[in-house]
Amino acid sequence: MQLHQLEYLVAVADEGGFTRAAERLRIAQPGVSAQVRKLERELGHPLLDRSGPRVRPTPVGVAVVAAARAALDAVAGVQRVVDELDGLLRGEARVGMVTSGVFLDVPGVLADFSAAHPQVTCSLLEAGSGRLLDLVRAGRLDVVLVGAAGDLPDDLATRTVTEETLVLAVPPGDPLASSSSVAPGGLAGRDVVAPVEGNALREAFDLACAGVPVRVTCSASDPAVLARLAARGLGAAVLPASLSALHTEDLVTVPFDAPHVRARLVLAWPRGATSPAADALVRALVAATPPATPPRP
Known part of the structure; x- marks a missing residue:
């Protein structure tokens, strides 16, 4: 037969x-x-x-x-x-990201994925979290790495990459340098150098300082740049706790007393069926995500 x-x-x-x-x-x-x-x-x-x-x-x-x-x-x-x-x-894999530092090497993962699947058209867009979330919801991106300070988006599947608290970095002679911690109200009227809008750290800082008259004099996506600006006296630098040892000779780091505010980097992608290429890319990014660790104090 x-x-x-x-x-x-x-x-x-x-x-x-x-x-x-x-x-x-x-x-x-x-x-x-x-x-x-x-x-x-x-x-x-x-x-x-x-x-x-x-x-x-x-x-x-x-x-x-x-x-x-x-x-x-x-x-x-x-x-x-x-x-x-x-x-x-023969598909397409589209990823968007905010600056992720050392926490997740998105370009490296995408390069390895492209080498393993040479007929997949891969693309990478760097933008702010708000725009990236709009694009993944509209189906124009398959997966995004975004910053989140408040609740995670419940209409998307998510995986937290890192979560930590904030510190302030100031020159040794700054009045804040001798403080054991600084509450948001302690920054009233102060100059601050902060991450760019859309960054997870910036969202967390803005959430903590809602209603506090803080002057953001400079902004940058690289924490090392923020530290250098603070060392030159342009304002207290808002940094992640994981980088509190940056420029220890030039700066003193002080914990930012906002314990309920966390800066997170989150992978987010649509729930339900997507293309085989998109599914494979999500799996590759999740596999590259470091094991979950408790938030840094």
Whole structure:
């Protein structure tokens, strides 16, 4: 029994005749007739009633046609799996990111992914968190690395990459340098150098200082740049606690007393079905995410 024989049988049953079935299959009519007769001989039963103007399945043929349809559907399912894998090899993977520092090497992951799947078109966009979230929700990006200070977006699947508190870095002679900690109110009227808007640290700082008259004199995406600006006296630098040892000779770091505010980097992607390439890229990024650790005090 051959798969094409089942296909021919189903076509004849559907079309009600060998000529129309041959036209549908785009093969010669004698070939269809010969293969169906060969199947009948192998099964030991006539499967088609050829006595009337329209060819119809016999009682045994009805059951065999139903089984043949199921077999053909199963084969089509196998083909769909192969097509999905082909889609991964020839698909598109689009990622967006804010500056992530050492926490997740998104460009490195994307480069390795592209090398493993050379026919996938990969793209990377760096932008602020708000814009990136809008783009992933609109289907224009497949996965994004964004900053979050408040609640995580509940309409997207998420994976926290890192979570920590903030510190302030000031020159040794600054009045804040001798403090054990600084509350948001202690920055009223002070000059501050802060991360750019859309950065997780900036969102956390703005959330903590809501209603406090803080002057942001400079902003930058690189914490090292913020530290250098603070060392030159342009304002207290807002830094992640993990970088509190930056420029220890030039700066003193003081804990920022806002214990309920955390700066997070989060991977976010659409829930539900996406393309095979997008799914594979998400898995690669999640696999590269460091193991979860408690927030830094």
